[in-house]
Amino acid sequence: MSTIDDITGQIAPSAAKDQHGRGYDGHWALVWQKFRKHKLGVAGGIVVLLAYFVALVPEFLAPVTLESYMPAYSYAPPQPLHWGRDDGEGWRFAPHVNAYNSVIDYNSGRRLFEEDVEAPVYVGLFVRGESYRLLGLIESDIHLFGPIEAGQPFFIAGADRLGRDILSRTIYGTRISMTIGLVGVALSLVFGILIGGISGLFGGVVDNLIQRLIEFIQSVPSIPLWIGLAAAIPQSVPPLQVYFLITIILSVLGWTSLARVVRGRFLAMRNEDFVKAARLDGCGPVRIIFRHMLPSFLSHIIAVVSLAIPGMILAETALSYLGIGLRTPIVSWGVLLQEAQNVRTIAAAPWLLLPGGAVIVAVLALNFLGDGLRDAADPYSD
Amino acid sequence: MQPQNLAEIRNLDIAFADVRVVEGLDLDIPAGKTLCLVGESGCGKSVTAKALLQVIDHPGRVAGGAIRFRQGTGNEIDIAATPPRSAAMRALRGADIALIHQEPMSFLSPLYTIGNQIAEALTLHRKVSKAQARQAAIAMLTEVGMPDPERRVDSYTFQLSGGQRQRAMIAMALINRPRLLIADEPTTALDVTTQANILDLMRRLQADSGMSMLFITHDLGVVAEIADEVAVMYLGRIVERGPVDEVLGHPQHPYTQGLLASMPRLDGDFNAPLQAIPGMVPPPVRKPSGCAFHPRCSRALKGICDKIEPLQIATGPDRQVACHAFGAEAARFAVPPEQPQKAGLAGASDPSRQPSGRALLEVAHLDKHFAVRAGFFQRRIGAIRAVNDVSFDIFAGETLGLVGESGCGKSTLGQTIVGLHTADGGDMTYTPRNGMPVDLRSARGAVARQLKTDIRMVFQDPTGSLNPRMRVRDIIGEVLQVNGVAKPEIEVRVQKLLARVGLSPDYAERYPHAFSGGQRQRIAIARALASNPQLVIADEAVSALDVSVQTQIINMMRELQADLGLTYLFVSHDLGVVANISDRVAVMYAGRIVEIGPTNAIFRSPRHPYTEALLAAIPGRHQRGGAGRIRLEGHVPDPAHPQPGCAFADRCRYAQHACREAPPPMAGTQEHGFACIRADELTLRAVHQERALESA
Amino acid sequence: MGHFMLRRMLYALPALIAVSIISFLVISIPPGDFITRTAELRAAQGDIMPLAEQEAMRRAYGLDQPIPLQYWNWITGIVTRGDFGYSFAFNLPVKDVIWPRMGLTIVLSLASLLFIWAVAIPIGIYSAVRRYTVGDYVATFLGFLGLAVPNFLLALAAMYIAFAGFGLSVGGLFSPEYVEAPWSWERVVDLLGHLWLPMIVLGTAGTASVIRIIRANLIDELHKPYVTAARAKGKGEFALLMKYPVRHALNPFVSGQNDIFVDIVSGGTIVAIVMGLQTTGPLLLDALRTQDMYMAASFILMLSVLVVLGTLLSDLLLAWLDPRIRYQQG
Numbered sequence A: 001m002s003t004i005d006d007i008t009g010q011i012a013p014s015a016a017k018d019q020h021g022r023g024y025d026g027h028w029a030l031v032w033q034k035f036r037k038h039k040l041g042v043a044g045g046i047v048v049l050l051a052y053f054v055a056l057v058p059e060f061l062a063p064v065t066l067e068s069y070m071p072a073y074s075y076a077p078p079q080p081l082h083w084g085r086d087d088g089e090g091w092r093f094a095p096h097v098n099a100y101n102s103v104i105d106y107n108s109g110r111r112l113f114e115e116d117v118e119a120p121v122y123v124g125l126f127v128r129g130e131s132y133r134l135l136g137l138i139e140s141d142i143h144l145f146g147p148i149e150a151g152q153p154f155f156i157a158g159a160d161r162l163g164r165d166i167l168s169r170t171i172y173g174t175r176i177s178m179t180i181g182l183v184g185v186a187l188s189l190v191f192g193i194l195i196g197g198i199s200g201l202f203g204g205v206v207d208n209l210i211q212r213l214i215e216f217i218q219s220v221p222s223i224p225l226w227i228g229l230a231a232a233i234p235q236s237v238p239p240l241q242v243y244f245l246i247t248i249i250l251s252v253l254g255w256t257s258l259a260r261v262v263r264g265r266f267l268a269m270r271n272e273d274f275v276k277a278a279r280l281d282g283c284g285p286v287r288i289i290f291r292h293m294l295p296s297f298l299s300h301i302i303a304v305v306s307l308a309i310p311g312m313i314l315a316e317t318a319l320s321y322l323g324i325g326l327r328t329p330i331v332s333w334g335v336l337l338q339e340a341q342n343v344r345t346i347a348a349a350p351w352l353l354l355p356g357g358a359v360i361v362a363v364l365a366l367n368f369l370g371d372g373l374r375d376a377a378d379p380y381s382d
Numbered sequence B: 001m002q003p004q005n006l007a008e009i010r011n012l013d014i015a016f017a018d019v020r021v022v023e024g025l026d027l028d029i030p031a032g033k034t035l036c037l038v039g040e041s042g043c044g045k046s047v048t049a050k051a052l053l054q055v056i057d058h059p060g061r062v063a064g065g066a067i068r069f070r071q072g073t074g075n076e077i078d079i080a081a082t083p084p085r086s087a088a089m090r091a092l093r094g095a096d097i098a099l100i101h102q103e104p105m106s107f108l109s110p111l112y113t114i115g116n117q118i119a120e121a122l123t124l125h126r127k128v129s130k131a132q133a134r135q136a137a138i139a140m141l142t143e144v145g146m147p148d149p150e151r152r153v154d155s156y157t158f159q160l161s162g163g164q165r166q167r168a169m170i171a172m173a174l175i176n177r178p179r180l181l182i183a184d185e186p187t188t189a190l191d192v193t194t195q196a197n198i199l200d201l202m203r204r205l206q207a208d209s210g211m212s213m214l215f216i217t218h219d220l221g222v223v224a225e226i227a228d229e230v231a232v233m234y235l236g237r238i239v240e241r242g243p244v245d246e247v248l249g250h251p252q253h254p255y256t257q258g259l260l261a262s263m264p265r266l267d268g269d270f271n272a273p274l275q276a277i278p279g280m281v282p283p284p285v286r287k288p289s290g291c292a293f294h295p296r297c298s299r300a301l302k303g304i305c306d307k308i309e310p311l312q313i314a315t316g317p318d319r320q321v322a323c324h325a326f327g328a329e330a331a332r333f334a335v336p337p338e339q340p341q342k343a344g345l346a347g348a349s350d351p352s353r354q355p356s357g358r359a360l361l362e363v364a365h366l367d368k369h370f371a372v373r374a375g376f377f378q379r380r381i382g383a384i385r386a387v388n389d390v391s392f393d394i395f396a397g398e399t400l401g402l403v404g405e406s407g408c409g410k411s412t413l414g415q416t417i418v419g420l421h422t423a424d425g426g427d428m429t430y431t432p433r434n435g436m437p438v439d440l441r442s443a444r445g446a447v448a449r450q451l452k453t454d455i456r457m458v459f460q461d462p463t464g465s466l467n468p469r470m471r472v473r474d475i476i477g478e479v480l481q482v483n484g485v486a487k488p489e490i491e492v493r494v495q496k497l498l499a500r501v502g503l504s505p506d507y508a509e510r511y512p513h514a515f516s517g518g519q520r521q522r523i524a525i526a527r528a529l530a531s532n533p534q535l536v537i538a539d540e541a542v543s544a545l546d547v548s549v550q551t552q553i554i555n556m557m558r559e560l561q562a563d564l565g566l567t568y569l570f571v572s573h574d575l576g577v578v579a580n581i582s583d584r585v586a587v588m589y590a591g592r593i594v595e596i597g598p599t600n601a602i603f604r605s606p607r608h609p610y611t612e613a614l615l616a617a618i619p620g621r622h623q624r625g626g627a628g629r630i631r632l633e634g635h636v637p638d639p640a641h642p643q644p645g646c647a648f649a650d651r652c653r654y655a656q657h658a659c660r661e662a663p664p665p666m667a668g669t670q671e672h673g674f675a676c677i678r679a680d681e682l683t684l685r686a687v688h689q690e691r692a693l694e695s696a
Numbered sequence C: 001m002g003h004f005m006l007r008r009m010l011y012a013l014p015a016l017i018a019v020s021i022i023s024f025l026v027i028s029i030p031p032g033d034f035i036t037r038t039a040e041l042r043a044a045q046g047d048i049m050p051l052a053e054q055e056a057m058r059r060a061y062g063l064d065q066p067i068p069l070q071y072w073n074w075i076t077g078i079v080t081r082g083d084f085g086y087s088f089a090f091n092l093p094v095k096d097v098i099w100p101r102m103g104l105t106i107v108l109s110l111a112s113l114l115f116i117w118a119v120a121i122p123i124g125i126y127s128a129v130r131r132y133t134v135g136d137y138v139a140t141f142l143g144f145l146g147l148a149v150p151n152f153l154l155a156l157a158a159m160y161i162a163f164a165g166f167g168l169s170v171g172g173l174f175s176p177e178y179v180e181a182p183w184s185w186e187r188v189v190d191l192l193g194h195l196w197l198p199m200i201v202l203g204t205a206g207t208a209s210v211i212r213i214i215r216a217n218l219i220d221e222l223h224k225p226y227v228t229a230a231r232a233k234g235k236g237e238f239a240l241l242m243k244y245p246v247r248h249a250l251n252p253f254v255s256g257q258n259d260i261f262v263d264i265v266s267g268g269t270i271v272a273i274v275m276g277l278q279t280t281g282p283l284l285l286d287a288l289r290t291q292d293m294y295m296a297a298s299f300i301l302m303l304s305v306l307v308v309l310g311t312l313l314s315d316l317l318l319a320w321l322d323p324r325i326r327y328q329q330g
Helices: A027-037 A039-056 A166-202 A204-219 A222-231 A239-270 A273-280 A285-322 A333-337 A343-348 A350-377 B045-053 B087-092 B114-123 B130-143 B162-174 B192-209 B220-226 B244-249 B254-262 B410-418 B445-454 B472-482 B487-500 B505-509 B517-529 B547-564 B575-581 B599-604 B609-617 C002-028 C034-044 C051-061 C067-081 C094-129 C134-148 C151-166 C185-222 C225-232 C237-255 C257-275 C280-290 C293-321 C323-328
Strands: A082-086 A091-105 A110-134 A138-147 B005-016 B019-030 B034-038 B060-070 B076-078 B097-100 B180-184 B212-217 B229-234 B237-243 B313-316 B319-321 B359-374 B379-395 B399-403 B425-430 B455-458 B535-539 B567-571 B584-589 B592-598
Touching: A027 A039, A027 A285, A027 A350, A039 A166, A039 A350, A166 A204, A166 A239, A166 A285, A166 A333, A166 A350, A204 A239, A204 C002, A204 C257, A204 C293, A222 A239, A222 A285, A222 C002, A222 C257, A222 C280, A222 C293, A239 A285, A273 A285, A273 B455, A285 A333, A285 A350, A285 C151, A285 C257, A333 A350, A343 A350, A343 C151, A350 C134, A350 C151, B005 B045, B019 B034, B019 B045, B019 B060, B019 B212, B019 B237, B034 B045, B034 B220, B045 B060, B045 B097, B045 B180, B045 B212, B045 C225, B097 B162, B097 C225, B114 B130, B114 B162, B130 B162, B162 B192, B192 B212, B192 B220, B192 B609, B212 B220, B220 B244, B229 B244, B229 B254, B237 B244, B237 B254, B254 B547, B359 B410, B379 B399, B379 B410, B379 B425, B379 B567, B379 B592, B399 B410, B399 B575, B410 B455, B410 B535, B410 B567, B445 B455, B455 B517, B472 B487, B472 B505, B472 B517, B487 B505, B487 B517, B517 B547, B547 B567, B547 B575, B567 B575, B575 B599, B584 B599, B584 B609, B592 B599, B592 B609, C002 C067, C002 C293, C034 C051, C034 C280, C067 C293, C094 C134, C094 C185, C094 C237, C094 C257, C094 C280, C094 C293, C134 C185, C151 C185, C151 C257, C185 C237, C185 C257, C225 C237, C237 C257, C237 C293, C257 C280, C257 C293, C280 C293, C293 C323
Parallel strands: B034 B212, B034 B229, B097 B180, B180 B212, B399 B567, B399 B584, B455 B535, B535 B567
Antiparallel strands: A082 A091, A091 A110, A110 A138, B005 B019, B005 B060, B060 B076, B229 B237, B237 B319, B313 B319, B359 B379, B359 B425, B584 B592
8 A cells, every 4th residue: 555645745735834733723723823813803802802801890990880970070071180290399190180160151051160270189090989799799899990089079081961970881881782782692693593593404495484584574674673662661661671671672683694694504514525424424413413514603603693793782772872772770882872862962061972982992893803703714715 | 939939938937926836937839730738737737828818817927038929910029028907918818819718607707698798809809880799799609609699699608508608708719810719628627528529619610710729738638639739737837848649659758658647548458557646736835846746756866856957858859858867867867668667556457356246236226306396385396307217236346337427317326325315216225245135225223324334435525525623533433433433443443544545644633624635535535434334436536636646546446445345336427537447337318327338348339329429529539630520419408307218319310210209228238238229220439449549 | 577577576565564564563562552651641740531531532543443453454544545544643644744754764765875885886896906905994994983883873973073063053854944845946955955964874884884795795706717708808907897897796786785775774763863854763763652553653664665665676676787687587
């Protein structure tokens, strides 16, 4: 028996980089190698990870809790941060903001704020403030940053109508907004895999019916329907239930694209030679699906999921903004944006749009991440 | 420029990014002749052709050298120095030099009629009215033998058959009467009978118009059929050049010799073992130093071939070879044997391997129909009779070749036997060594599991049939694992199997993407052998491979058969390969076996007109313009609408009224059967013993 | 082709029926109706509505009938008489309210679609042909940004910029004096003067996704053999680009138009609410809040019909563009 191929070099062309162990790398290693080259995807991934970290521990990251408010600071603009202070003995490093003195301008009827240089509010890292339970478990009163002396005014990103800190509220809003996308997509994924799998597995009339249903759902304008469904939730329903009802409403229309992907992959995969070969090896249907087929499209599903989350976030934000999605006391970015109902308010207090900035950053990051994952999902092409 | 040349390529470099895929290429294209450019894939043939038109895709580009071309006006132009987007280059393209391609389905746009695209080629270079252009297109279609050109001019590509598309594409290329036609593997994707028709057409058009043709192919049979001169290319350089008779009859370069020796031949002993060129074409990045071919060359001498790049050496009038064995150092090379040595490979002619005569598998009246469904409720509106009343036996230890054109049902037949499709009727009885007969269709449970280990399959595409997510060990060992073999034992078996198929046992830990096509097919064969099967169905198992690798795999399969006592059902469209590997051959047409018998009988004395036509279509068997050829017109009948009589009747030159009345029964002897009612009256032509290829 | 069109239209019919049922169910399934809402509102103002009066009103409005019957009456009214039912809140037949609003919705949606095409197609082509240039990166980034900014936020931002930067009070589709005026040349001009801002706001997300679609499709097409074929015939680069790859890339783009149009109509609802446009959006929201059921159901139905028609049109456009569909499915 001759080992003919070994006469010219040990390995085939694609194994040229074999010295680096490429031939020994499995699927996920290759996906990771390809994803790493997608710079925007990696950057998006980092931002997304950060956002979910914020969603996990907003109590620690926010300077104040949701309950805190200062009526005197209604619509107060962001306080500028000063790095140091000349207290007569020369400049020294002492990061601080200045408290505001407010005057009512009777001509315009608006409140004007002036920095009171005599009332500095010193800020620091890991300061003690209001107490909270981290992750609902650990009792603590340490905040990542904030006024060193608890209870002093600290509105680095401005205040809303009731004098609440926009920054803290935006940080808290991350939790609901980022998870509602995740929960909604998880729900859609269950629907999608189930229905898409059935469609792809059975084929024929079942497949045809499901396909028409999907086409139909995709051709219905989603927002009016969402508005209709969301408006149907009675005012008396407790907030937590509203949260779940909204995710269900979002996924009722959101599962279709996932189902399409799953079905398409299923159908394509069913005719792949390596799946046929597995059948000939004597594998049963369960083994074929879980050992041979599922690993092949898991990476594609992850990519589709990460591209579906931003749609959910945007939808929640829009519904809540219109006042028919989540409501206070739940704090999401959409709920926070309700404060910015009209142009005059925005003109007077543009910092109310900060949660909108958070939405944009999160959605951008998720899109970049999803794009990178989609490109990397099939590391065998080119 | 020499007066007899239309174009001269000098020292041409083509680079993709930093990699030179063509380096220092010299090639003369003679006026009024057909020059064939031959070589395996990855040698730079296609990109050289595109360089002549400056249409290489980004990031490829002509990086140096000259392409001098004599225009119709008598002026010389250096194409390599003409910017790709310049008006001068555009004026040249399509008018002086035209291009046709392997795949007309993608070379022509499906969104415009063929008439539109043919006329466009004309209007780009001449001021003619729309109506005139259309008339010219119709005239051109008539000239290339398009049936019903007045109507077809308004057809789209997807409404035409493969051969018609090819004709439309040729019409588009020739409408401006170019002085040079570049044909890039124009017949590779076609069935052998259509290929023969297209080759006839191209030869006639070339002779009539007196244009030059640069014909690119990997198939030496096609070369013999169409070439005046041959240039053999290896890794971006021409290694041998000369008139077709001399190059094919007396090849000088070891690469040319290797290609010829690895090609299955239909003269002499079909079953004579083929000689494979060892190894494979390396990627251009890893081009060997010195003579690029030296790592695969049996004559290579250390210190010369691996150090110094050989120059073109004239070995006769119009004859060049780039090999040190013909240069200044010629004395140091041993004189090559006149006839390439027959390596000590076990093969079909090995007397130690004798078919037993015991039927391993008996197939009787097998049917496999695919439902044609339509409408919302997927009503069954008809059926495609992919396999239609097929009966045959496979004897233990033999190789049964199954040939036929695409769509004849040969793959479906193989897949039905192995269990990928459920048969709709008939019987399949499998009798293992020392075992009781088993009915394949009704087997359940443990019997079915045993059958899955006994009857195995090798797929055509070695990339698609290996799961990219699994290690080689798990791929090969899957069948063992499913059958409950213990892990350590699987490990040992996989190591042995890898060694068996000529791969290093270390490869078990790797993933399929680390391997070349040939190596992957070895892995696929190891998987098939893992369960100690008795019958292996090879479905076009070597069709996707380059000729030298193909020969390696064929030889290995023959060795394995001799060593392990395997039985093969070898499904292929390639008659040469089938002749080489098979003891017996079955010919399929439109879902039925039309002829079955020993290889010699099928090829030397066919009894069915379809077999005759298939054999006649094999390229390389006729002298140029040889008279009395048999060519099939028309198409394979639509399998959804079967005719009452013989399915071949519409294309058969011997068909009579009686042929169309009832399907012909299988006649002849137990050994050699044929389904033709006129078989006894007809004298059919065959492949003859004389040296068909060399006679070209 | 005729056969194809007919079949396509037949396919649209069950979709329309389903849409009408869903529209109606969404409104009528939730507990409570317009009367309970009215009673709640009055109760909040200290005016208790006797149960007998509530029941009497229900009977008067036909709300005491079973839902399938209510649906049947409603849908037969629409199909046979063009009668969409009665708006309790407006005390008017729904059709008097809905048609002018639908008209403006269609105008705005079509304007946005044209805006998307006019902006996105050239940029998409440029981006694909000049891949990995600065212009491509800028277009790609703007594309991502356009996808990431919620419609209503963009609307707010646009209004804020117009308000703060130019002192314009943008909102609505007409100047106050033309809101109730009958149609006239001046009113059309006034409409056009107001239309452009919501059109841009509404079109941005679509523009972003169309740029991405065109770019991706065209990049796939640019290296196809038929491009080499056309080049080898001697065709000039620009003419070649337009005749072959762009034309091929338009096919998946046209079939993707359904989604774009759905998004426009869908997103239009929110933009209209935020910008106070005289289209269907704001009224739909009010009708849903007050459970003014015939009004809400009719709006959802008509928006869906608009989308189904849009889908039908884009399918026909695709068939017209692509002979493969014309000849193989016809």
